[in-house]
Amino acid sequence: MCAAETSRAYLEVEHLVKWFGNDRAVDDISFGIPEGSFLTLLGPSGCGKTTTLMSIAGLHSIDSGRIRVGDTVFTSPKEGLFLPPEKRDIGMVFQSYAIWPHMTVAQNVAYPLEIRNVEKSEIDDRVAEVLKLVGLTDWADSLATNLSGGQQQRASVARAIVSNPRLLLFDEPLSNLDLKLREIMRVELKRIQSEVGITAIYVTHDQSEALVMSDEIIVMSKGKIEQRGGPVEIYSQPVNEYVSNFIGVANLLKGKVIDASDGHGNVEVTQNGHAITVPCRIGPGISAGDEAVLSVRPENVHAEREGSANANVEGEVTHAIFLGSYVDCRVQWGDFEWKVIAHPRTRLRAGEKVYLHFDPQHTLAVQP
């Protein structure tokens, strides 16, 4: 009984479908997350991540499926249920921050409490508390328009969490900030979320934001879920070509699985008429004889001047760009150009002949 309750997800999205005209923006996706966790929906624009978030928020309707938080069903067209956004008790941080320019910071933050008819003295206490949490105590009485981008962002977060909502939604909140500020705010947002302990869903197209902040990531494309997992898992064990290409940088080669057992095996890759066999890990759902894509991260490609038994690729360095802590190299192998991150000590230079080898533990065969 107790086990059954804990296994039940806090937020549950079931078979969500949303059409925009003739486009299936969200195509039958389902997921659930436990209370207090931080989930990121990651994907390029048009993948359906924002549509999913808006569906949870109630800012637009859905065509079929069901969304539930705790014991409350937000929407379920089949049952004729649609809870308007203001009844869902959600905090949301928008891309443009959406700080109301005709109010002060404190008035902005107090608004959700006023709507809930909270007592005046309690509002003041709570607003002060939240402004302290986001570091805006000194700005309480300034007009929202006098704030910098980063400060508006903090005010927006304060407003979203002030009423202790059930859920906190972020719609690409950092995309309008410059790089430096973005890096600071990533950490800040994560800190605030875990201090408050609120369940959060974060939408972004920026993979590094997703990797830094999330407990879990859902990678989406064309309205479908490609993969779901923790940051390390998504990065190191992408299930298919799309995910390994979207998260980080990868060398991707088409090939054929020769043998596979226990998650390990060999993939044959043919390039310019000659075939090489690469020992590697075999991703889920792939068996011997399948077409597969070999995925190798640049930092897992080892380049050496001397050939050796396990170095089965022989190529020529076309670029070697020294970037301080590493050297960004390109190695031409027939028609294929390998991206290689080499240690500065190797002092590779353009025009050199090198041998590449791959550690089977960090070489992965994924679904095409």
Next chain:
Amino acid sequence: MRAMLTQENLSTAVVSLIVAAAVIIPLVVLFVSSFKVLDPLGWDTTWGFDNYVIMFTDRIIPKAFVNTLIISSGSTILATFLGVSLAWINARTNCPLRDYLEPYNLIPFFLSPFVGAIAWHNLGEPQTGLLNNWARDLLGIDGALINIDNIWGVIWVTGIFFAPLVYLFVVGSLRRMDPSLEDSARTTGAGLVRTTMTVTLPLVMPGILSGAIIVFVTSAGEFGVPFKLSAPYGWETLTTQIFSKAVGDDANHNLGAAMSMALGLITVILIYIQQRYIAPRSFTTVTGKGFRPNVLDLGPWRWVAFAYNLLFIAVAVVLPIICLLIVSLHPVWTGAIQWDQLTTINYVKTLFWWRPEAISAATNGIGNSLILSFGGASIAMVLALVISYMIHRTKGFGVRLLDFLSVVPIGFPGIVLAMGVLITYIQTPIYATLWILMLGYITRFFPYGQRNISSIMLAISEELDQSSRMAGASWLTTLRRITIPLLKPGIFAGWILLFIIFLRELSISIILFTTGTETLSVGVYYLTNFENEPLTSALSMAQTVMLLIAIYVFRRVAGREALTA
């Protein structure tokens, strides 16, 4: 959720239908009526093209058509010249005190051209014109220096009154122009004049063309000025002819409808060209960034520019108002100021409705116009708010129709639309009430209010509304606490603009009024037609003072940008 969609669809559909009914029905009725031919006895109608044939065979109408084209072309040339030169002086030269001159350059835009014509009649009439009298006394000229009572007088008055329209279309582009565009022309060796002619003017050309087309269309639809200055002396125009077919002894609504169709066809084509091809281009040539424009040092010529600008303000604003004041203080106007006879009796007769000598057309006019202006502006702004909200914040069925409908009325002169409204509603209970006037006003002018709101609504993000919903506020609370407060400047500016327009409105009122529902401008019309110049001037002064107060309030709340609707 499906319920939400339906609600959205339903409400946009209902509002679209109401607006469509208000805008389209009169135009359709006008079109249909123009093919109804009244038999010679005036009892029965048959279908046919006779009304259109009459327009070519009639003794007066073809001439009126030509006169309309001459007046519109002439006033367009004059207004464009004045508007562009004044805008350039104010935006791009070191003309002294130019920041103080600008508000006065714009005043004619808000005043009544009809009253302007009355004032200029009293300045430039050959015998009793004040200027002609001064010329005889001071310069010793025999006869008259100028004669305003002809087609050239109409061009003069409409030209100076509509110059601010061109000014407003051009001055923004001149101010926002990236100075590097001109600087790079200068570096290639082009001189100042050459740069102005080859770079500056071509860049603001879309603005100039837009302004010119609007002036042409507004002049073609102008009723009061030709009615006062040229029609009594043998130069009829389409508008004065439509008026005489709508009311009076030879009233023939169907012939009036045919003439309205002809006038409306011209204006709607021109407005279509302006909206479709010219207005969009003005955004691509001039960037929206806040540049400091090049300011040209005119040297000693800056005083010439200053004098030129002062002269414009004198002939467009100061002289007419002073003339009205002088004439209004005389028991009879003979053309000479008689200091010992000054009296306020004309104001008593026109303003003090409780006095026995009050003239009811004038006193009714003041009350009715205030009701129409307050009520009409308020209703129109509510409608404008709803329409803007639907166009920019909902995706319901009917939004594109609404977008289209809010441009259509701009294409038709007030007198044309009023003709349609008259024929449509003459047999309903709203005829002979203020409601038919209000309907005409709102239908013709709500787009101006809607643009004031839309421009602000486009600038504020939809997320500001959405975040209020997420904070737990209902749609209505969001509207009350977030959307409307943010739109307040636009709502108020639009309201005052419509208040001003309604307070001076003539060409709709003149078609739709009946005894008891006279408006302020109809009162002026009544006095100038059936009473004397001093009484006319007194009521004109009253209207002008009310307008000047409203303009002052408008400047305080709206500023320059809100005008360029």
